[in-house]
Amino acid sequence: MPTLKFAVLPGDYIGPEVMTEALRVLDLVARQEGFSLDYTIADVGGAGIDRHGKALPDSTLKLCEQADAILFGSVGGPKWEKLPPKEQPERAALLPLRKHFTLFANIRPGLLYRELTDASPLKSERIPDGIDIVCIRELTGGLYFGQPKTTTKLEDGDELSVDTMVYRRSEIERILRTAIDTARSRKKKLCSIDKANVLETSVLWRRTATEYVAKQAPDIELSHMYVDNAAMQLVRSPNQFDVFVTENMFGDILSDEMACVCGSLGMLSSASLGAGKNSLGLPFGLFEPAGGTAPDIAGKGIANPCAQILSVALMLRYSFGLEKTAARIESAVRKAVSSGTRTSDISFGKTSVGTKAMTDAIIASL
Ligand code: NAD
Numbered sequence: 001m002p003t004l005k006f007a008v009l010p011g012d013y014i015g016p017e018v019m020t021e022a023l024r025v026l027d028l029v030a031r032q033e034g035f036s037l038d039y040t041i042a043d044v045g046g047a048g049i050d051r052h053g054k055a056l057p058d059s060t061l062k063l064c065e066q067a068d069a070i071l072f073g074s075v076g077g078p079k080w081e082k083l084p085p086k087e088q089p090e091r092a093a094l095l096p097l098r099k100h101f102t103l104f105a106n107i108r109p110g111l112l113y114r115e116l117t118d119a120s121p122l123k124s125e126r127i128p129d130g131i132d133i134v135c136i137r138e139l140t141g142g143l144y145f146g147q148p149k150t151t152t153k154l155e156d157g158d159e160l161s162v163d164t165m166v167y168r169r170s171e172i173e174r175i176l177r178t179a180i181d182t183a184r185s186r187k188k189k190l191c192s193i194d195k196a197n198v199l200e201t202s203v204l205w206r207r208t209a210t211e212y213v214a215k216q217a218p219d220i221e222l223s224h225m226y227v228d229n230a231a232m233q234l235v236r237s238p239n240q241f242d243v244f245v246t247e248n249m250f251g252d253i254l255s256d257e258m259a260c261v262c263g264s265l266g267m268l269s270s271a272s273l274g275a276g277k278n279s280l281g282l283p284f285g286l287f288e289p290a291g292g293t294a295p296d297i298a299g300k301g302i303a304n305p306c307a308q309i310l311s312v313a314l315m316l317r318y319s320f321g322l323e324k325t326a327a328r329i330e331s332a333v334r335k336a337v338s339s340g341t342r343t344s345d346i347s348f349g350k351t352s353v354g355t356k357a358m359t360d361a362i363i364a365s366l
Contacts, residue, residue: 002280003036004320009044009060012089013293014303015073021305021359022071022312025332028363029325039067045075045089045293055092061100069276069319070097071312072288077295103272103286105178106137106251107314110238110258111268115338116276119263119346126237131262134182134243138175138252139190139272141167142201167201167247172208173241178273179245186242191223193230193246193254201304205247208347230254235261255290257265264346265291266304267337269311271318276321287315297344301354304343306333333366 017201023039030037036047043051052059055075064070075089076270085091112131117124120131144166154160155318174190183190188311192209194202206224213222225233227250233240234257246254259268268290273283289307297303310333314360344352353361 003038005038005067006069006071007064008039008071011073011075012046013077013122013295013298014292017303017355018305018308019073021310021355024359025309025362026312028366033325045093046077046262049080055089056096068280069315070286071315073294074251074289077099077191078219078291080169090189097286101284102140102275104138104275105142105273106139106270108135108255108270110135112262113334113338116263116346118348120261122214122261131238133238133241135251135255135258136179136182136245137255138247140172142248152204160313165201167204169208172205173212175245176209176212180241181222183220183243188219189224189242191241191244191252193225193227193244195227197226231257234258259290266343266345267306269307269314282321285319287311302344303355304345305355309333332362335365336361
């Protein structure tokens with residue numbers, strides 16, 4: 001059995017609380033299935049600033065470079081909000097990690113169990129079987145990384161800011177490969193979302209998607225949708241999508257909208273896969289909850305640990321090839337919430353329990 005070597009970066013506020021629970025689950029499945037864990041916990045985000053003067057300390061980055069995957073919590077919060085934008089935890093830790101490891105493919109399952117449809121803001125009759133879709137977001141290109149990115153004071157006293165949206169065909173093809181693989185593992189349906197009626201990058205995006213899928217994946221049913229319509233369709237009828245793929249900023253917005261219709265941020269996780277392979281020949285990746293550090297509930301012992309636990313499952317699936325173990329954890333989470341064990345963010349009148357009791361219920365199903 002392999003040894004799983006990964007870096008653990010819990011981050012700030014509820015980050016360490018839910019990470020402790022995720023490691024409890026992972027320690028148990030490792031004992032049950034006979035594989036060994038080789039992980040080191042390191043500071044990142046506000047914790048990095050406080051203890052090392054930097055959101056992404058050099059020692060943390062080195063640890064990640066030596067690992068096969070990164071299990072990430074979440075970073076940021078009011079304590080560091082007064083810092084200059086470039087030094088703030090998210091911008092100074094998460095974006096450099098994405099860039100450093102070329103984590104170009106963000107895979108976000110949008111999953112709402114049938115048993116939890118009452119947690120969604122959508123009417124239950126619109127989603128009688130819950131929601132089960134996947135958002136694939138390009139993560140290292142587009143408006144967030146394109147240069148120039150400047151703010152200039154003009155001679156007439158006005159100010160001018162520029163962000164640049166850039167895509168190369170090769171970057172689009174790279175994210176399409178991830179989307180095609182994901183579609184192949186599901187219903188073989190892929191919707192590509194762009195704004196090709198207005199943006200040059202989107203014209204290239206749409207043309208590349210059409211040509212690439214026709215040539216490389218004729219078994220995939222490809223459709224296209226403008227992003228404004230997609231935003232509407234996601235709330236009208238989310239399950240019309242099975243897998244959708246889109247560029248960085250559109251994906252940022254649509255994935256949060258998807259999280260909202262899925263009811264609870266505390267239930268959603270994501271995988272960001274890199275261009276490089278780890279020592280096992282599998283994709284190096286960063287795995288994290290979809291939500292942030294939830295400062296409003298930190299320290300109260302009520303944060304939902306499910307998203308962090310489900311990000312462990314994604315790590316096992318993508319970076320360690322342990323599909324059966326991943327599925328076992330996902331099924332234990334489902335059993336726990338379906339049997340009525342719910343934290344406050346998904347309780348909706350049902351008995352709500354704290355972080356540890358939620359994990360205990362998951363562990364009892366393993
Ligand atoms: P948030 O996701 O932290 O919280 C939004 C709401 O969802 C809050 O009411 C919170 O209590 C709730 N929530 C989130 N996760 C939950 C969980 N596991 N269990 C129960 N409830 C949960 O978003 P925010 O308030 O906009 O941001 C707080 C901080 O987190 C900010 O500093 C932001 O920059 C940071 N952030 C970090 C990441 C990341 O590290 N990837 C992502 C988003 C936000």
